[in-house]
């Protein structure tokens with residue numbers, strides 16, 4: 001056993017990622033062509049890095065801490081709520097699971113008393129500080145994925161629950177490094193908190209656009225077999241996100 005063995009074992013996590021071929025709200029905001037590759041079950045043309053896998057897994061593993069924090073505040077939490085096939089179909093998807101639902105009686109902000117959808121993420125230093133400053137933005141390709149995810153879940157679940165909205169809870173992946181960037185580079189007067197929340201209400205227009213994207217991907221999956229005939233939302237020749245993190249980068253470039 002050595003570091004390489006462990007890193008290799010971590011990299012192999014991606015081989016057990018399943019259900020890629022079924023449409024889900026967590027992918028709706030991704031590039032249309034990437035979703036088509038996923039829906040067609042293409043093998044990844046380039047492997048995810050161990051760092052990327054760790055970042056992904058960290059989000060899932062922070063969920064229990066989020067539940068504990070909410071419960072300590074008096075909330076009643078239902079973790080890991082799955083959409084029924086009928087609810088998923090209402091938003092153009094075939095599956096879906098939210099990080100949780102919770103009911104809270106908020107004495108400090110009584111208007112927040114009620115039932116909420118919970119989404120938990122872990123962000124690196126720059127993404128985390130950007131979230132504190134601006135929340136989720138439509139100019140960041142990764143934020144767009146989260147926005148469409150939140151809105152499509154809100155649309156589906158609001159048909160069966162009286163939801164107040166979504167509480168988007170973000171943990172900082174590296175508090176000490178982030179503190180250093182915030183105070184030394186950004187010149188903040190004090191270090192940021194180790195977690196940050198934002199509340200999002202259902203926006204029917206954004207949710208409707210997300211559903212339309214899901215239906216577009218579904219149609220493309222069933223009717224198109226050549227990646228050249230599938231639109232893409234980004235330029236894979238630019239060494240920037242999201243293409244630089246896309247598992248189909250080489251395939252996409254090859255197809256033109």
Ligand code: SF4
Pocket residue numbers: 031032033034232233234235236242243246247248249252253
């Ligand atoms: S490389 Fe970029 S444009 Fe191509 S499928 Fe991936 S995200 Fe889309």
